Amino acid sequence: MTDSWATFGADLHLEPVGQGLRSGLMEALREAVRSGRLTPGTRLPSSRVLAADLGVARNTVADAYAELVAEGWLTARQGSGTRVARRSAPRRTDPAAAPSRPVRTGAGYNLKPGSPDLSAFPRTAWLKAARKALTAAPDEAFGYGDPHGRVELRTVLAEYLARARGVYADPERIVICSGFAHGLTLLGRVLRRRGVRDVAVESYGLDVHRDLLTDAGLRTPCLPLDERGSRTGEPAALRGAGAVLLTPAHQFPTGVPLHPDRRAAAVDWARSTGGLILEDDYDGEFRYDRQPVGALQGLDP
Numbered sequence: 482m483t484d485s486w487a488t489f490g491a492d493l494h495l496e497p498v499g500q501g502l503r504s505g506l507m508e509a510l511r512e513a514v515r516s517g518r519l520t521p522g523t524r525l526p527s528s529r530v531l532a533a534d535l536g537v538a539r540n541t542v543a544d545a546y547a548e549l550v551a552e553g554w555l556t557a558r559q560g561s562g563t564r565v566a567r568r569s570a571p572r573r574t575d576p577a578a579a580p581s582r583p584v585r586t587g588a589g590y591n592l593k594p595g596s597p598d599l600s601a602f603p604r605t606a607w608l609k610a611a612r613k614a615l616t617a618a619p620d621e622a623f624g625y626g627d628p629h630g631r632v633e634l635r636t637v638l639a640e641y642l643a644r645a646r647g648v649y650a651d652p653e654r655i656v657i658c659s660g661f662a663h664g665l666t667l668l669g670r671v672l673r674r675r676g677v678r679d680v681a682v683e684s685y686g687l688d689v690h691r692d693l694l695t696d697a698g699l700r701t702p703c704l705p706l707d708e709r710g711s712r713t714g715e716p717a718a719l720r721g722a723g724a725v726l727l728t729p730a731h732q733f734p735t736g737v738p739l740h741p742d743r744r745a746a747a748v749d750w751a752r753s754t755g756g757l758i759l760e761d762d763y764d765g766e767f768r769y770d771r772q773p774v775g776a777l778q779g780l781d782p
């Protein structure tokens with residue numbers, strides 16, 4: 482069972498129903514449990530927080546919680562707050578919400594490529610950082626804001642990228658995306674609109690990325706590949722391309738770093754033709770066999 486929690490009343494989307502605030506709130510909470518929106522074990526916000534969010538007296542919420550504890554819907558324990566009772570079975574009608582197949586356990590190692598050790602996620606540090614940032618954020622941070630992303634984030638990213646990856650990027654020229662695929666989608670659209678027809682890609686590269694480019698109306702000729710990475714120096718390799726998509730830190734999927742001569746050749750090509758290098762620096766910080774190789778971007782920002 483998960484140990485999920487709901488800190489804020491707004492997360493619960495409670496609409497007290499019927500007459501009487503306390504009984505209306507109780508029915509809304511029961512319905513949230515019945516429908517599965519609040520799963521067993523979920524920690525509810527404190528009565529103070531929920532009362533503030535709903536604009537009702539704290540006693541109203543405390544009384545509703547106490548009655549639902551008495552009815553067996555919730556449990557309350559010193560130090561662990563108020564939670565949805567473990568045995569309260571949600572009523573699931575949506576097949577998509579049915580319990581997923583049990584995860585097979587027992588194998589000592591998961592060798593599936595492309596998936597990090599998810600158990601290493603730094604939960605405590607993440608929560609601490611999120612709490613600190615939310616506490617310090619000005620009110621306007623919760624509005625729409627700059628479409629490039631917040632300047633604080635772009636500034637620390639620029640510093641971090643310079644330090645960790647040898648990238649030179651002015652915060653003014655950084656656009657925060659939700660991932661590489663999102664960034665590539667935007668770039669594909671812009672390149673096509675600028676008249677680019679071909680974006681060269683690496684052999685055996687990620688098909689998802691190729692598809693994003695073809696969806697933007699671009700052709701994706703393949704660069705040949707060997708043990709030194711993509712053969713960017715071959716005269717025919719990049720002819721006619723307006724951009725090239727590379728994974729220089731470690732070629733996907735072979736893991737080989739792009740050889741210094743090939744890096745230089747890619748930069749020469751970009752300088753002489755005005756072509757763009759789309760550097761997918763995925764997992765650039767991580768290597769098991771050597772020090773991370775700096776990003777290609779640093780060679781000619």
Ligand SMILES: Cc1ncc(COP(=O)(O)O)c(C=O)c1O
Pocket residue numbers: 595659660661662663687728733761763
């Ligand atoms: C080659 C490659 N590039 C980039 C990414 C990251 O993509 P995204 O940021 O869109 O999740 C991955 C993730 O698996 C990848 O395999």
